[in-house]
Amino acid sequence: MRTTAVRDADGLxxxxxxxxxxxxxxxxxxVVLCHLLPSGADEGGTRRTDSTR
Known part of the structure; x- marks a missing residue:
């Protein structure tokens, strides 16, 4: 899996x-599957569902 998510002021x-x-x-x-990197360290995977409209 190459997609990563990092928390910022607006969310991910x-x-x-x-x-x-x-x-x-x-x-x-x-639906996006990605690695969540909250502090620069890999803490596992996450799933996010967003509206496309």
């Missing part, structure tokens, strides 16, 4: 590569 900042997003242009939500 995601960085990484997108593998695929089938029908992304018509989806209401996207």
């Amino acid at each position: 900042r995601l960085t990484g590569d997108k593998a695929f997003l089938t029908n992304g242009s018509v989806a209401d939500f996207a």
